[in-house]
Amino acid sequence: MDLNNKNILITGGARGLGLAMAKWFAERGANLGLIDLESPELSQAVEICRAKGVKAFAYVANVAEEEQVVNAVKKATSELGPLNGLVNNAGILRDGLLLKVKDGKIEKLPLEKWQSVINVNLTGVFLCGREVAASMVESGSQGVIVNIASIAREGNYGQSNYSSAKAGVSAMTVTWSKELAKYGIRCAAVAPGVIETEMTGGMKPEAKARICSGIPVGRMGTPEEIAATVGFIFENDYYNGRTLELDGGLKL
Template identity: 65%
Template sequence: MQLKDKVIIITGGCQGLGRAMGEYLAARGAKLALVDLNPEKLEEAVRACQAAGVEARAYICNVADEEQVTHMVARVAEDFGAIHGLVNNAGILRDGLTLKVKDGEISKMSLAQWQAVIDVNLTGVFLCTREVAAKMIELQNQGAIINISSISRAGNMGQANYSAAKAGVAADTVVWAKELARYGIRVAGVAPGFIETEMTLGMKPEALDKMTAGIPLRRMGKPAEIAHSVAYILENDYYTGRILELDGGLRL
């Protein structure tokens, strides 16, 4: 798929990986629908994409809310007249051990911590994929859906909720690739390792040093490197049903 003038939706598009993807795809001529919950940062991201000379719009939407997702997708289709791609990037963290024992006292990961991550990181991907795919079929638009998983899908201590969600995303990527191929819709995934974002760069220096020491390339990935891979998947019409791992050689 040639990216010029193609309409791509990016959830979690106001900062970090989402914004990097938006700017990268805008530089290749794609039209962007950026989705998030922070209106100020979302407008900044939209302006950054527009600076590349392409059409870009902001959409406030909680991806875990079925009604909001349905409304958002309908609005994007109405505003742009087409939808050719989706990047399911929105995600949250609520890290913590499932059980922690200190001084004889047992603390537990709360159901709220578990459910919040599942709602956004897994159910949100399902809702956005379902609605975008349905609209693409309705509009007879072929294209691709890319799900952002994580190397934590293999299981990462302190991330029972996040690991479960990202493993689910990876599994459903294969399911949807098989189900939607007949409509000309490819579905693939990217599983980043540790990436330089606002979240990771806010960590203590000693924690960052310990993190990067375990990466064979001895550095974290850059958002532009993830964006480059997203563009590759969008452009390569034979790539579907696979998860592309970008972790600098790290294996959890």
């Protein structure tokens, strides 16, 4: 896909990976619709993209709420025009062990922690993917959907909810790639490893060093590297139905 003047939506676009992707696409002439919860960072992200000479709009929505997603996609189609791409990036963490024994008492992972992650990280991907795909088919615009998975999809200590959601995202990616190809829509995923974000930036140096020592390339990945990987999928018209791992050689 030639990205110049294409219309692309990014969920979780206000900061972190989402903002890095937005800047990457804007630098290549793509117009952006950034979907996120309301925050000053969302408006700032839009202005950063506009400063690069492209159209950019903010759409305030909780991706886990069907009506909000439907309305956001409709508004984006109205303001940007026919959609050509979606990056399902929005996600949350609510880590916790399935159960732990403390002072002889069993403490269980609360249902709220499980459900909140499933709602955003799995149902949110489903809702946004469904609505954008429907919009593409209706307008006849061929496009690309990229889902942000994680190497944790194979299972990770303390992340029953997150790992399950990301495994589901990877499975949906394959399913959609088979179902949507006849409409000229490709679907793929990127599974990041440990990436430098606000969360990892607040870690103690010794903890950070310990994590990096287990990564063969000796460091965490950057948001810009994730953005470039997502961009590769958009630009390579034969990439479809696969999850591209970007983890520096780390396997959980």
